[in-house]
Amino acid sequence: MARVSLSGIKKNYGGVEIIKGVDIDVADGEFTVFVGPSGCGKSTLLRMIAGLEDITGGTLTIGDRVVNDLPPKDRSIAMVFQSYAIFPHMTVRENLAFGLTIANAPKAEKDAKVAEAARILQMEHLLDRRPSQLSGGQRQRVAIGRAIVRKPGVFLFDEPLSNLDAALRVDMRMELAKLHADLGATMIYVTHDQVEAMTLADKIVVLNAGIVQQVGTPLELYHRPANLFVAGFIGSPKMNFLKAKVEAVDATSVTVGSPDIGTLVLPKANVAAAVGDAVTVGMRPHHLTLGGAQDITGRVVLVERLGNETLTAIVLASGQQIIVALPGDIEVMAGQQLHLATQAERACLFLANGLAA
Amino acid sequence: MAAIQSDNHGLRLFVRYAVLTLIAVIFIFPLIFMLMSSLKPDQQLLTDTESLRAFLPVGDISLDNYFAAFRRAPVGLFVFNSVLVTGLTVLLSLAVCSLAAFAFVFIDWRGRELLLTLILATLIVPFETIAIPLLLISANLPWIGLEGITRGWLNSYQVQIVPFIADGLTIFLFVQYFKDLPGELIEAARVEGASWGQVYRKVVMPLAGPVLATAAILKFLAMYNQYLWPLMVVQQEAYRPVMVGLQYFFQLNRAWGEIMAYLSLITVPVLAFYLFLQRAFIASIASTGIKG
Ligand SMILES: Nc1ncnc2c1ncn2[C@@H]1O[C@H](COP(=O)(O)OP(=O)(O)O)[C@@H](O)[C@H]1O
Ligand SMILES: [Mg+2]
Numbered sequence: 223m224a225r226v227s228l229s230g231i232k233k234n235y236g237g238v239e240i241i242k243g244v245d246i247d248v249a250d251g252e253f254t255v256f257v258g259p260s261g262c263g264k265s266t267l268l269r270m271i272a273g274l275e276d277i278t279g280g281t282l283t284i285g286d287r288v289v290n291d292l293p294p295k296d297r298s299i300a301m302v303f304q305s306y307a308i309f310p311h312m313t314v315r316e317n318l319a320f321g322l323t324i325a326n327a328p329k330a331e332k333d334a335k336v337a338e339a340a341r342i343l344q345m346e347h348l349l350d351r352r353p354s355q356l357s358g359g360q361r362q363r364v365a366i367g368r369a370i371v372r373k374p375g376v377f378l379f380d381e382p383l384s385n386l387d388a389a390l391r392v393d394m395r396m397e398l399a400k401l402h403a404d405l406g407a408t409m410i411y412v413t414h415d416q417v418e419a420m421t422l423a424d425k426i427v428v429l430n431a432g433i434v435q436q437v438g439t440p441l442e443l444y445h446r447p448a449n450l451f452v453a454g455f456i457g458s459p460k461m462n463f464l465k466a467k468v469e470a471v472d473a474t475s476v477t478v479g480s481p482d483i484g485t486l487v488l489p490k491a492n493v494a495a496a497v498g499d500a501v502t503v504g505m506r507p508h509h510l511t512l513g514g515a516q517d518i519t520g521r522v523v524l525v526e527r528l529g530n531e532t533l534t535a536i537v538l539a540s541g542q543q544i545i546v547a548l549p550g551d552i553e554v555m556a557g558q559q560l561h562l563a564t565q566a567e568r569a570c571l572f573l574a575n576g577l578a579a
Numbered sequence: 580m581a582a583i584q585s586d587n588h589g590l591r592l593f594v595r596y597a598v599l600t601l602i603a604v605i606f607i608f609p610l611i612f613m614l615m616s617s618l619k620p621d622q623q624l625l626t627d628t629e630s631l632r633a634f635l636p637v638g639d640i641s642l643d644n645y646f647a648a649f650r651r652a653p654v655g656l657f658v659f660n661s662v663l664v665t666g667l668t669v670l671l672s673l674a675v676c677s678l679a680a681f682a683f684v685f686i687d688w689r690g691r692e693l694l695l696t697l698i699l700a701t702l703i704v705p706f707e708t709i710a711i712p713l714l715l716i717s718a719n720l721p722w723i724g725l726e727g728i729t730r731g732w733l734n735s736y737q738v739q740i741v742p743f744i745a746d747g748l749t750i751f752l753f754v755q756y757f758k759d760l761p762g763e764l765i766e767a768a769r770v771e772g773a774s775w776g777q778v779y780r781k782v783v784m785p786l787a788g789p790v791l792a793t794a795a796i797l798k799f800l801a802m803y804n805q806y807l808w809p810l811m812v813v814q815q816e817a818y819r820p821v822m823v824g825l826q827y828f829f830q831l832n833r834a835w836g837e838i839m840a841y842l843s844l845i846t847v848p849v850l851a852f853y854l855f856l857q858r859a860f861i862a863s864i865a866s867t868g869i870k871g
Contacts, residue, residue: 320768324773
């Protein structure tokens with residue numbers, strides 16, 4: 223078991239700074255997810271933790287050791303790759319035992335550990351197959367099994383589910399959550415999929431362009447995003463952003479208004495904004511409801527029926543389009559006028575610099 | 580629609596087979612001619628070349644030419660020398676060049692790009708241009724053998740082997756193949772604790788079957804066909820390879836039948852090698868699932 227601590231971590235590739243000073247603390251036994259759009263540096267960060275990539279600057283601590291200059295095998299980590307990276311010329315058994323074979327472990331120990339990993343992942347019947355005889359999900363299981371056999375302090379996953387089809391991905395997600403509960407090991411998991419992040423994580427680290435945008439629990443990020451990027455990235459469908467101007471500010475609230483949303487009093491204390499400032503109001507599709515105060519009026523342009531809910535695209539007076547999640551059995555049609563109520567206490571407010579108020 | 584497509588497919592298959600068969604025939608006819616001629620007396624051999632009889636075992640057929648060839652030259656010794664020199668060079672070359680390529684592709688070190696470029700540049704240097712300098716160097720190199728330290732490599736096996744172990748083409752083949760191996764496999768092995776040596780032995784080489792076969796074939800042919808270099812550095816019959824041995828048959832009386840018999844004999848190791856590699860090649864693709 224081990225905690226992982228990144229302090230001022232930087233990475234340059236040929237003079238270009240890819241990771242720009244990252245501070246993250248992962249507690250012992252915690253499931254931490256690094257999430258961000260493709261190319262933001264998640265894999266680079268994970269590979270630096272694994273020791274596959276040199277660290278340009280900063281300090282990396284695993285357990286209570288600074289490991290910046292230790293080779294991967296001495297870092298008490300195991301890694302599961304996106305391409306699975308299981309050895310095609312070895313049987314599943316040989317794949318699982320690879321690390322132990324390398325370390326010249328006695329046969330009895332190898333057999334015991336392989337058997338245990340196979341039991342945990344329910345793949346005892348696959349042990350003598352070759353990877354070419356396995357399905358994608360089974361291969362991924364072998365990759366995870368190989369990590370389990372190492373009994374590492376920290377498991378590292380780089381988009382392990384992205385090569386699987388959608389249904390299998392949901393199953394494997396649940397298995398990973400269960401695995402974490404069973405093993406109680408520290409896990410760091412990289413994904414570009416915010417649903418995976420929300421469902422798996424104890425703690426989410428949102429990255430963009432090599433910078434940590436916010437660290438928090440899934441619900442913290444959902445309800446109190448620190449900036450426009452996080453607000454737009456976390457949650458599905460995306461949060462609606464509406465331009466507005468500050469009309470009044472006092473110690474416990476701020477009043478904003480625009481032709482689209484009328485006048486809205488948001489219960490936010492000590493907002494650092496002046497009357498007339500341009501701001502952005504963020505409203506989640508699930509926080510807009512039909513009827514009631516009728517704050518927002520618009521015309522329906524698109525209806526997506528999902529059964530449990532109805533995603534409806536609405537064009538407002540200014541021409542801006544927003545998405546609303548309405549109940550599943552509601553009757554709406556394209557062209558129809560809708561009046562929506564906002565929930566002021568759940569709305570987010572972002573100042574001109576993009577930070578949350 | 581489906582029927583048309585499958586018809587079309589059948590036609591394409593037919594054309595493909597026809598072309599391949601034609602090529603096979605073009606390649607096999609000289610071999611058949613060689614084999615048939617080796618069974619005939621010179622007089623008949625020459626007249627037969629005016630008709631298709633040249634490819635048929637007809638007329639006065641015997642193994643006389645083979646006995647004569649063995650009387651004229653130490654055929655067994657020459658084949659032994661060539662197989663020894665070629666075999667050792669192939670093995671050493673595969674080991675050395677794959678190790679070099681491994682270092683170029685997987686390990687990060689200063690100057691590797693430059694050095695690889697230099698090695699690839701040697702591909703455009705013809706052997707003839709370096710033959711004389713190489714001869715002068717070889718003539719003065721020391722060697723530690725059974726007789727203690729000696730000077731000069733002329734008239735030996737090592738002079739036919741060592742200069743050909745490392746070569747740009749073989750390194751290039753391995754480099755290209757290694758670059759196409761999934762990098763995450765190597766990284767996974769590193770994370771699991773494998774040293775570079777173990778990555779080479781346990782991961783990279785077991786997956787290198789196709790490139791090993793390709794490199795081995797090219798090297799085998801180049802080495803087995805060596806002529807100029809052994810002609811320059813070997814004067815003693817004891818170390819003479821097969822191609823230089825051909826000279827024995829081009830003296831005053833040119834015995835074509837014996838030449839054909841000699842050629843047939845020295846072709847046997849080549850065919851054996853091909854058959855062996857073909858099996859190894861298919862087996863390696865079947866077991867790894869990685870295509871060449
Ligand atoms: N070996 C490399 N050399 C140069 N640039 C690289 C290298 N590896 C990654 N990058 C760059 O670093 C950035 C982050 O890459 P990566 O960490 O793979 O992103 P992610 O995993 O978040 O999609 C990308 O812009 C990528 O082009
Ligand atoms: Mg990535």
